[in-house]
Structures are given as structure tokens and as C-alpha cells.
Amino acid sequence: MMIGLPRLGLSRRTRTSLALGTTALAASLALTACGGSSSADSGNGRLKVVASFYPMEFLAQQIGKEHVAVTDLTAAGVEPHDLELTAKQVGTVQKADAIIYLKGLQPTVDQAVAQSSSKHKIDATAAGPLVDHHLDEGTEGDGHGAESHQAEGHKHEDPAGDPHIWLDPTRYAAIAKSVGDEFAKADPAHAEDYRKNTDELVTKLTALDQEFRTGLKDAKTRTFVTSHAAFGYLADHYGLTQVAINGVDPESEPTPARLSAVQKAAKDNGVTTIFFETLVSPKLADTVAKDLGLKTAVLDPLEGVKDPSKDDYLTVMKQNLANLQAALGAPATPAGTDATTPAATS
Numbered sequence: 531m532m533i534g535l536p537r538l539g540l541s542r543r544t545r546t547s548l549a550l551g552t553t554a555l556a557a558s559l560a561l562t563a564c565g566g567s568s569s570a571d572s573g574n575g576r577l578k579v580v581a582s583f584y585p586m587e588f589l590a591q592q593i594g595k596e597h598v599a600v601t602d603l604t605a606a607g608v609e610p611h612d613l614e615l616t617a618k619q620v621g622t623v624q625k626a627d628a629i630i631y632l633k634g635l636q637p638t639v640d641q642a643v644a645q646s647s648s649k650h651k652i653d654a655t656a657a658g659p660l661v662d663h664h665l666d667e668g669t670e671g672d673g674h675g676a677e678s679h680q681a682e683g684h685k686h687e688d689p690a691g692d693p694h695i696w697l698d699p700t701r702y703a704a705i706a707k708s709v710g711d712e713f714a715k716a717d718p719a720h721a722e723d724y725r726k727n728t729d730e731l732v733t734k735l736t737a738l739d740q741e742f743r744t745g746l747k748d749a750k751t752r753t754f755v756t757s758h759a760a761f762g763y764l765a766d767h768y769g770l771t772q773v774a775i776n777g778v779d780p781e782s783e784p785t786p787a788r789l790s791a792v793q794k795a796a797k798d799n800g801v802t803t804i805f806f807e808t809l810v811s812p813k814l815a816d817t818v819a820k821d822l823g824l825k826t827a828v829l830d831p832l833e834g835v836k837d838p839s840k841d842d843y844l845t846v847m848k849q850n851l852a853n854l855q856a857a858l859g860a861p862a863t864p865a866g867t868d869a870t871t872p873a874a875t876s
Contacts, residue, residue: 574599577717580623582631582639583610584834585696586654588843589709590630593727597720598713601626603639607836609809610635615642628652628716630709635693650716657704660691663762663772694831698763699742699847703735738847741863742768745851750859753799755792757806757815760831770858771799775814789818796822803857805829808836827853 576599581587583604590600603619604610615623615638623629623642628650631639643651695701710728714721742764752770754761759774773795775784784792795801803825806815812826819826829850835841855862 577713577720578625578627580626580629582629582636583613584838585702585832585843586630586632589706589731592731593706593710593724594713595723595727597717597723604636604834606834606838607809608834610833614638620645628712630654632693632695650712652709652712654695654705654708655693657708658695658701660693660695661762661766662691663759663766692759692762694760695763696832696843697761698767699735699739700767701763702843703732706731706735734844738844739767741848742851745855745863746770746858746860748860749855751800752858753795753801754829754854754857755796755801755804755818756829757804757812758810758831760807760833761829773799773801775804775818784814792818793822796824801857802859803827805853805857807831809834825857827857829853
């Protein structure tokens with residue numbers, strides 16, 4: 531049961547805000563009228579957890595394991611910025627024992643969480659301050675960051691900074707600790723298991739961080755070009771420079787000045803590859819690459835995974851590392867380690 535709205539030339543942000551208002555009015559009806567139930571609705575004695583999108587779902591599953599029933603509000607393969615909640619989903623949020631979300635990324639989720647009476651609301655942005663990865667369109671590069679959140683149409687609710695914190699494994703580990711602590715409070719009977727699972731995940735994320743440090747240490751160039759300005763935290767943490775064609779909204783249109791700056795930065799820094807992502811069209815990246823005679827490859831912002839049965843946060847991040855190594859001229863990770871998958875090029 532989808533509470534939809536005609537497009538009518540409205541911005542995506544306006545559509546989602548209007549949609550939630552309609553959704554909220556219908557929520558009480560939907561709880562009885564909509565057939566079926568989510569995994570969080572039918573917890574069967576487990577902690578009912580709602581996750582706003584994939585990176586939050588991964589944390590919930592890894593830390594909660596058999597003690598939790600997790601519902602991800604954003605279906606696999608869906609770009610999370612586009613999420614419009616159904617009335618049933620609003621009801622699921624209202625009945626959740628714990629909610630994991632990233633404030634400012636999905637306005638309709640923020641409003642549903644605000645309406646929820648759950649005592650265990652875990653905002654990922656609370657684990658560490660956000661950074662405003664600002665970009666000046668006429669400059670040669672982007673520093674270590676992404677385009678200003680005030681640019682090109684998509685403004686997040688929280689103006690303090692870039693929301694893509696999960697792409698820095700150390701920041702992601704800090705969020706994991708917050709989730710583990712909150713699960714232990716929500717379900718004291720299994721608190722020790724949650725702490726153990728959290729420690730195991732943090733150990734994996736620490737090892738991933740070391741793989742990136744080692745794998746990128748001897749890169750010939752430290753500048754990469756990407757279609758979506760999602761990699762500011764990754765760039766900051768590993769001493770790289772992100773040059774983004776688009777801003778934080780992957781569907782925004784770059785200005786001629788932005789395209790000119792990207793082309794100049796690519797030429798000046800010996801860039802060999804234009805990165806695109808998996809959940810949006812690669813047409814713009816393809817066009818820029820053809821204009822410059824460069825290759826294309828995937829750099830996945832992990833806002834979602836198309837097939838969770840085959841990939842997860844760790845495997846996709848290791849593929850990102852392999853693709854960055856190939857693009858930046860860094861020695862490939864030696865055989866026998868985890869990050870050995872070859873880069874995907876056009």
C-alpha cells in the first residue's frame with residue numbers, strides 16, 4: 531500500500547515531505563488494512579529493530595544476529611535518497627523496539643522516527659561530528675571533499691555536514707559501538723552477546739582500515755574522480771583527494787564550470803579512471819571518461835547492495851579498495867590477502 535504523489539514538477543525533497551504527511555494520516559488505518567507483516571512486526575520474541583538503509587541494517591544484523599528481527603526501510607537496490615515511506619512502514623517504525631538511522635539523509639525517516647515512542651533510537655550521526663566537505667566549482671580540485679550540501683538541489687536536514695560517514699571504517703566502528711550499547715540496554719538478557727558481537731565487528735573494521743592504509747600507501751596519484759560526492763570521509767582518512775562530478779545528490783546535474791574543473795583536475799593529476807556507482811545511471815561518468823579518453827570503474831558508496839546474499843559491507847569495501855588501487859597506480863594487494871579482486875573496468 532503506497533501513499534504516492536504525482537510528480538507534477540515537484541522536487542524530490544518536496545515530494546517526500548508531502549508524502550510523509552499523507553502517510554502519517556493513513557498510518558493508523560494501514561496497521562489494520564494492509565495485509566502481511568514485516569520481520570520487525572513479527573519478532574517472535576526477538577528484539578524488533580528497524581534500520582533506515584543498508585549500512586544501518588548491516589550493523590543491526592552483525593551485532594544482533596539471532597537475537598534480533600531486522601526490517602530495512604530501504605529495499606535492496608533502491609537509492610536511499612529516493613525513499614518514500616508507506617503507511618505500513620511508518621507503523622513498523624512506531625512499533626520498533628530499537629531504530630537505527632542516520633539523521634538528515636532521509637527526511638521521511640527522520641519524521642517517522644520523531645513520531646515513534648521507542649526508547650532506543652540510535653542516530654548514527656551522534657557517534658562523531660559530521661564534516662562539511664565543501665567544494666568551490668571553479669577550483670582545480672575538491673580538497674579532500676565533496677560538494678557543498680547547499681549546492682544543486684539536494685539539501686539534507688542536518689546542514690552540519692556530509693552524511694556518508696560509513697565509508698570511513700573507523701567512523702563506522704564508532705557507530706557499531708553505539709548500536710551494541712543500545713541493544714544491550716534494550717535487551718539486557720542478551721547484553722553479553724551484543725557486546726561480543728560488537729567487538730568482533732569492530733575487529734573486522736579495524737583490519738579493513740589497515741588494509742586500506744597499506745593498500746593505498748604507495749599510490750602514484752592520490753586524486754580520484756567520482757560521479758557522486760560520497761567519498762569525502764574515505765578521502766580524508768586515507769590522504770586522498772576526491773574530485774566529484776555531482777554533489778551529494780547523485781542525480782543532480784553538474785554545471786559547465788563544474789565539468790571544466792573536473793576535466794582540468796583529471797588532466798593535472800594523471801587520473802586514469804572515472805568512477806561511477808551501482809545504484810544510479812553511469813551515463814555522466816561514461817561521457818566524461820570518453821571526453822578525456824579514460825577508463826571507468828565502480829566505486830560503490832554502499833548506500834545499498836543489489837544482492838545482499840552475495841555481497842555485504844566488508845566485501846564491497848574490499849572491492850572498492852582493489853578498484854582504487856588499480857586507478858591510483860598502487861601495487862595490488864599480495865595474493866593470500868582479502869582484497870585481491872581485480873578492478874571492474876569498461
